[in-house]
Amino acid sequence: MESIKDIEKILQEISKTIEDDASYEQIMSSMCTPPPKIAREIAGLFAEKNLGDPGLFPQTIRLEKEVLETLASFLHAPKGWIGTTTSGGSESNLLGCWAARNWSQKKKEIEKGKIIFPMSAHVSFEKAADILGLQIVWAPLNDNYQVNIEKLNELINPDTVGLVGIAGTTGTGACDNIQALNDLAEDHELYLHVDAAHGGMILPFLDKLGLESPIFDFRNSNVSSITIDTHKIFGNIIPGGSIIFRSKEFTNTIKKKVEYLADSNTEQLTITGTRPATPVIAAWVLLKKFGEDYILSRVKYSLDMTSYIVQRLQEIPEIIVSFEPPLNIIGFTTNVMTNQELVEQLQQKGWQLSLYAHWIRIVVMPHMTKKAINHFILDLRTILKEGA
Template sequence: MDLDKMISSLNGFRADVNSRLSQYEPLALVLLPILTLFVARIVRSIFYVVSEKGVKSAAVELIMAFVKSVPGVKKYIDSEKQKVVDKLQGSTKSKRDGWLTELPSTGLKVEVISKLKEQKQKDVAWEGKCSGTVYIAGNEQEGHFSIINEACSMFAHTNPLHLDVFPSVVKFEAEVVAMTAKLLGSKEKVSGGQVCGNMTSGGTESILLAVKTSRDYMKAKKGITNPEMIIPVSAHSAYDKAAQYFKIKLWRVPVDQDFRADVKAIKKRINKNTILIIGSAPGYPHGIIDPIEELGELASAHGICLHVDLCLGGFVLPFARKLGYPVPPFDFSVQGVTSISVDVHKYGLAPKGTSVVLYRDHDIRKHQFVAVTEWTGGLYISPTIAGSRPGGLIAGAWAAMMSLGLEGYLKNTREIMEASKKIENGVRQIPELFVIGRPDMTIVAFGSDILDIFEVNDAMSSKGWHLNALQRPNSIHICVTLQHVNVTEEFLHDLRSSVQTVKANPGPVKGGLAPIYGAAGRMPDRAMVQDLLVDYMDTTC
């Protein structure tokens, strides 16, 4: 075949192919944009996962998704996961045997009290050996409990939702808020000044309200409809809850080498959708105060909100400063702080279920309220997440604050700060351990480069101590309260003994939680850890 014939044959073949393809051209014109959009969405999803979770986490997530798709693997993983859940549950199922599932046919009347006492005796002996949990102790404990118990009982039937019926607890709430605001930088009385707030059921509700309020305030102020907030990894998990509840994108950024919020890292994450940044005074894990002044400058410069979590520090830091401790700025005296959460039921020594959320001014707080005008039940407005609220707890908080007064809080703060420093110094003298950062307040967190710190925790548990396990880095902490003032030497003695026990006999203690904490920390698939927690909670509550 000569060259001309070959070219002629090729041209004929090309014409035939073009003719056949032209039949599918309309379909191609329809499918091509769809295929392009599909590919673009895949690329965008991958980019989103990588940008939000980082390359390493995103890669692990994709690999684990592929592994789970292999036949039989998911079934095996679920089986192994259930084993861990069963171990976490421990003897929970057997403990639930005999629990009531229906009303008694005849009311028990006063016999109820004896049954309450019977069950109370089964609680852990928490006096002196619990991290946080109960904040009052000593000779004054019984008297203080009596005062707040009587206050709670006297107003147990009240509800501040009905402010026309129960003006007493409405007044108590306003005064608790005003007294708390005065401690935290308010220069005027709340009733006639700027700083304002409400009482809530606890730190989580205070944080939820502050986040919701910041979201709605920034929407009104800047028109932000796709809100984002930025928090250090040390910030409380209540912010994750708020992000889920209120559909806010959450960015967690690393802390610096001193375990304080990294201002530069936070600044890099700020964009047109940022509504809120967070600082803690101190952070729950390590008891370290974030650089609130620098965060305030950052918030002011970008016209966004700054919430300071003072749930732990609100009833310690103002008094520690008066006592001469080096406390950096942390409250409304810092320009840029728009809201604060502070628990009265911690170092305020109020009954459990009492916290305060504060705002710099009324223009911000108005966005906390929910007003309903079209309900057939009438006009409705509620300041907090709860509608009805227990007036007895409000009265109890007021009674606690009035009973102790400035003098009482100064005395308590002096004692717990001294106890905290004794424990910190004692831990630093144990060669196998190291203290995380430089604690600013009443939490001492420590880990080990030599031993499994969770095994040390199990050894301490066997001696009756109830400490808190942390991660990244693996560590444990004690939140020092008045319970510990007279047992610091006992704590350090038991800690030294536990370290030596683990050092001489490394390995998990039977029935201890070290293997579970260790496995969770090493598990690259965090979604699996999340599933474990959800499964555990689902079967225990």
């Protein structure tokens, strides 16, 4: 066993090795954000606990159940809902597509099947369709970067196993018209999965901030499952994913019994067997001890900073803001150089942004300070002046 002196030396070596990683002070592209101090401390205290073996850790499983109950309440889940924490939105979306395929194959006797994704869908859906052997049908977007409902309706056929709607897209933050998708799901008896990995911890709180909030959740009677992450704006430690299903009708098609565990009656919904408990414990503390005020403050701050950044960008003649931000995502471009050239020059100054096909993306998160934003605007102005 290493001595305390050896451990300190090892930690210094690791710190030196990763010191060139990007600093969150200049990260403007990530949907993740540094967790609060208490969540960081929890990450190191309970590393040995495994959610995948509930017979050994029943009290930790109780905390998971309470976290899921809180998340389900945010989403207005009906009585009889079923949920699980996951490794993140990608696994949750895979589980939603898996349930859609299996439920539809059982209900409609479809051999393989097609699944309809909006063009704005996260890359995890492509992975899911590939793994599940589903053919992807891409639905175009409207001018507001939401899925075009009329065009999507035309794509539905007898081989369709499910529909997907996005509540807070990765590229723009747009929320699809879930109510319209709900009607299509009812008309065609289709599984409807909502990816609210990003928007799930924002949209339920807009009303309390005096803002308009779309009805994207289980208040739509044909929504079958919803992805919701706690490791994004909520600030939980990574990985903090979850999925809530409307009922056992859907989870019964994917659950697997695992007899070799301490509780031989254990049934799992997740792809992963062994699962870290620390994100669940940290989420429980943040939800139960910090409460709704904590969430509201983070959402409000991020939205306020979004408005501030847009205002500062609009003061620069060479900058065009690409769309009105629906949530906390900004897109912009410039008329003096290519977007790629601008991103590369900003990276040379330490700034990390995302390059999309037609705009540069900023994700505004709680770690972004007004001081850092002003510094970014100053660097941006300098680059544009030199490139003009």
